[in-house]
Amino acid sequence: MSKRHASKYKIDRRMGESIWGRPKSPVNRREYGPGQHGQRRKGKLSDFGVQLRAKQKLKGYYGSITEKQFRRIYAEATRLKGDTSANLIGLLERRLDAVVYRAKFVPTPFAARQFVNHGHVKVNGRRVNIPSYLVKVGDVVEVKESSKELAIVLEAAASGERDVPDYLEVDHGRMIAKYVRIPALTEVPYPVHMEPNLVVEFYSR
Known part of the structure; x- marks a missing residue:
């Protein structure tokens, strides 16, 4: 991995x-790069x-x-x-970890990769634990029944920090997302x- x-x-x-x-990104406080030479004029x-x-x-x-x-x-x-x-x-947007993140099943792309790796996700009813798996138009991605009450899932779904894009149809009550279409660059948030x-x-x- x-x-x-x-x-x-x-x-x-x-x-x-x-x-x-x-919101916690250090760029919000310090715009210069990391390390001792970060403040040099670019x-x-x-x-x-x-x-x-x-x-x-x-x-x-x-x-x-x-x-x-x-x-x-x-x-x-x-x-x-x-x-x-x-x-x-x-x-990139068809990757399973990207779909899980876009659907707001988890809070970050890094959490999405781990979430898929640990077997919490199904595609069309079958468990898939490969983050790079390419979802097709019409595929249904869902959180496994036993994982729906995990704190990370509930917090992400309730977060108002970002919205679900239009190329996904998501039901957070059932923790199911349908991949409606491949997005254009302007549609990706x-x-x-x-x-x-x-x-x-x-x-x-």
Whole structure:
């Protein structure tokens, strides 16, 4: 299982943005980067630097995705018909851990990965414990009966911190979500501006 070793909030400070929109993010207090050199005046980024930052921000947002996994997702996006950047976002939002997070079954993408790994989720009535599993349009994702009363689930569902996007139909009473359609970039509720076109440029150099 992949594990993030760096502090999650260090990513926020490195990017200079609260990429998950969390109120506790240190960026809300300190906009400079982490470490002893964090307060140095930043120089203008090169085109490569801008593309790299866009890639790190998008990859970091989805939790503990490794570089190898992310590159594989990009490769799949290039094979699909249509715009590669739109395909990339579509594939990321089809990941089971992303759907569990979007449905507000858990509070964070990191919790979603762990929640799926621990076998708390079913897809179309069958238990699936692979966070990278790709959900298809029409699939029904639900929290296992014995896991519906977990504190983390109840707190996430009751939280007013974020809304469920329109491409999911969610019943929090039954803890069931239906994947209605693959979203466009403009439909995905990122707290910060994501630039998948720059990610495509980064990998296609």
